[in-house]
Amino acid sequence: MGYIVTLLPHGRHEPRIRGLAMSGFRAYRAAAGRRHLRPQIRPAPAPLMFTSPALQRNYHNYFVTHLPSSSLHPDSRSPSGLHHKLPRSASTPHTPGPGASPAVVPPNMPSRDLTVVRIPLRSAKHHFGVANSRGQREYNEDANQAGTICMPAFARRAPISLVRSQMSKSGEGTSAKSVLGDPQLFYFGVFDGHGGSECSEFLREELHGYIEEAAAEFQLESSLQKHTRAELAETADSSQKDAQDTQEGQIKGVPAAGANEGASKAVKLELDLLDEYRRTVGGYFRRFKPNYFTLPKKDLATPSDGTAPEADPVTLEAVLTYAFLRADLDFITAQARKPDPDDPYVSDFPLNNDEVLGSPHQPPSGHGIGGPARFKGGSTASVALISSPTPAPFWHPASHSSLVVAHVGDTRILLCETKTGLPRPLTSDHHPSSPAESRRLRRFAESLVTDSFGEERIQGLANSRAFGDMQSKRIGVSAEPDITRVDMGPAEFSFLVLMSDGVSGSLSDQEIVDVIKEARTPEEGARHVVEYATEISSNGDNATCLVVRLGGWERRSEGGLGSLGTKEVRDARRAEALDPRRRGRN
Template sequence: MGYISTFFHGRGQLRARRLTMPGVRALHTFRTAAGRHHSSTRPLSSPASRRNFNTYFVTHLPSSSLHPDSRSSSGPGHKLPRSASTPHTPGPGASAAVVPPNIPNRDLTVVRIPLRSAKHHYGAANSRGQRVYNEDAYQAGTITLPSFARRAPMSVVRNPMPKQQGEGTSADSLFGDPQVFYFGVFDGHGGSECSEFLREELHGYIEETANEFSLQSSLGTGAKSGASSSQEDPKGRNTEPEATTDGFEPTSKTVQLESELLEEYRRTVGGYFRRFSPEYFSVPTRSSADDPVQGALPPVTIESVLSYAFLRADLDFITAQARKPDPDDPHVSDFPLNKDEILGSPHLPPSGHGIGGPVRFKGGSTASVALVATPTPAPFWHPASHSTLVVAHVGDTRILLCETATGRPRPVTADHHPSSPTESRRLRRFTDSLITDSFGEERIQGLANSRAFGDMQSKRIGVSAEPETTRVDMGPAEYSFLALMSDGVSGTLSDQEIVDVIKEARTPEEAARQVVEFATEISSDGDNATCLVVRLGGWERRSEGGVGSLGTKEVRDARRAEALDPRRRGRR
């Protein structure tokens, strides 16, 4: 994770760089539908106004104590790493710090705390297993987006913030909204170029798309005013409207951007994408053009932003690869990837860096991204806090929630395999090349995933990066934790085994490490394994639901004993 600046310092694969200065405008060239070159300019904002992704979060801490409340040994803020924090000065446009009512007699300091240091709130671990290279990647931080959280009903939340001790109040973002947290896990195949590209750039695509789509806050706060619209009456009740929808009428610019992206897919890739119509796009279809009811454009929501950002990033990646020399055939780069396609110049990613290495990369990557937003400054890990989770998912990386009351896992994603009913119906309309391997699993041109980033040679037959999105409104302490993992974990352990291992750990950091170690220990193929664990409001009660972590203990012990038995190692 060690990426602090907005535009990350890349690895060795990122050879081409661009120095961006305030006021400089980047020139993007691409082909129009008629085949003519079209140039458009996109201003590169100055550092003061640049939209930021940060690997830290901002919160309030008492100036006179190590913890938000040193007398309390419990609560979501009692282990915030004060030693790792640094003072934070709100940037231009940020709202003024809100003094939490729960600590009225203490001086508060607004600080930045790196997520990787908040071990009691977030943890990540990965292992290359028995593979030569680790093709997994992950990312975590705060992303600059308008809030998409749903307000709790006024009858439930009578005050703007829960008046409880030790909550570690978060600061507002540039939009006057609470911070939006971003977590992502990416599982590369054929190499790490695509997964590293997503780790370093995908959040930038999401931020940029939200800005271009003019996404508005679901809380009714204004980005320019930078102040919360909440008010409190003399009796201490919250006088905000109960909820405002986070769907807004699409602007002509939104429709134009989505139409241009679809046209680029048709020209550049063709095949499956000639009749491609994403679920959350605002582009009317031909069949609904004459029907005023069906022809109504869907609103601009966080789901439409994620769909566009994923597809834009995927098209930029494969277009950049198609223009590079093929290491397997030095002559193939002299011809289009497909006979009838037109390859334009790829857009630069938000950071302005190059995409991939010097030669063509034919592999790809899966991606699962989780965004968490709250309607009040109370952080999402507070037991009394309401929050909203939005997940965008491509491939077979997985995201789980653990229900506090029952102790059972709640999968938020479903694997995109050719054998799944939804994917099978989608693919069989465009391809008959589904084959079954020796393990009985269906594959599409040798790929186990029917949705993925990259995989340029399989795009025409339907391997798409269109994400499947899921929204979950989380009540106070309704869920204990959130877990993201690559298929090196989910393909080895059951969902219940994963949550039971996490329940036995003391901190999310320890939980992520134990999940990866256990999956690697009993794995039969030694795949790369990555796990992220995020604390939610019910963390302290994670072992109360159901039978705690005992439900799979015997199974896990037996699997570990079998894996360690030298007489059985050769049979795996």
């Protein structure tokens, strides 16, 4: 039915370390690698899926799809309409690597010539758009990311007969499968740095790698495939079977010896991570128990029948939580080993007994973490993963898909409902003033200070959860994400929006979706949101907005009042922003 796509790693460039010669950095990284690297589980070469042992990461800034071979004229046999609207001029032909199955025509598609191409996601303005502005700040500390990520599917199975019957009537491009055999899984993220951009840039370049690595280490199973990799391996060449049996536990996303063994390994990884937090950070993390971790109970420590206790299956929520916490711990321990430029006494002593101790693990890319000096700032993060049960892309009006959102801090993600035209927030800000965060922090923070704007802060921080911020870790500033899962029906939602607080702090959710409704493309919608937020903002914060097209995009103005619900308010706010007397009032 499908084929396997072998893709090259994206973003492999030389590390950029300010103020340090490249030759010196290579020597430093080599020395650090010999002392502090942890064992890495990497995909091993196998005859079924992977064709190169050098493949360490499979994140890409493009997706693979089928397009009509003619790029100048629409297919006369397909119905009239907007069709795929994919940027054929920006695409490149896709050639599977050695050992991959050949590309075939998708089932139930009209008989025509199709070409398998790679589409850069940021060039597909009809499907994805991003815009950012530094506002009135000197630097832009926001970062964002978009692409396809290599991990098992988590979508719910949909009525395939219904999807196929509607797909056969459309000229929409059909996406290809990933290297794991599942439909491609899309990843979007927005990161809002504070105190500098080092942490947000680290998350942009590395967080998706941590997620891929955690899925492999936890041996996360696909929600769509009925056969495990061990069963598929029985059809491989017998001469390679013995070698492959020892490597199956290292292949991404597929368990080698049953779900119980994978779950037991996941529990061990979770316990090891929590123990490392207790030893290196202490304070709040001495009794830290993440919501999505499956920790062993006391009555399971000694099974009555002498067998191993039955472990709970590995969940995507546990994988994301582990990836977030692992990335955060690596970042702060890397900073603790660097000299502090603000303290002349400890500048010669990278480690201090009053701060975080320990040594960082190597990030998935193998690059260094941050610059040569200690970075005390941090970053928020909100990521969205979209998985479809069939090769129909998630933006197709007939496609079912599942959305999982992981969130830390005050960046936000929301959906626009097609039927009502109303926004559906998927995140809530992690501020010390919120009841849940206040209860969590008051046991460890000596006091919560109220600033001149009436907002509560913890050691000067507006966010009670964040990456980095090493000086506030012991009092409870954690990178544990809140995770939300949404099953999206055909055309149930019009679009997905990810934004930094430079947008959400100035605009209401309804204003944001109404501005996007008036745009012709997601790219135009993201640009208009950032321009509007920057125009009326009173604090001039960095503003970033990502807009992702969903199945109900063409019907985005049908629900409720369309884009007219906030038009008067928006016009009034723009008029006030243009008033020359406004500055005096502020």
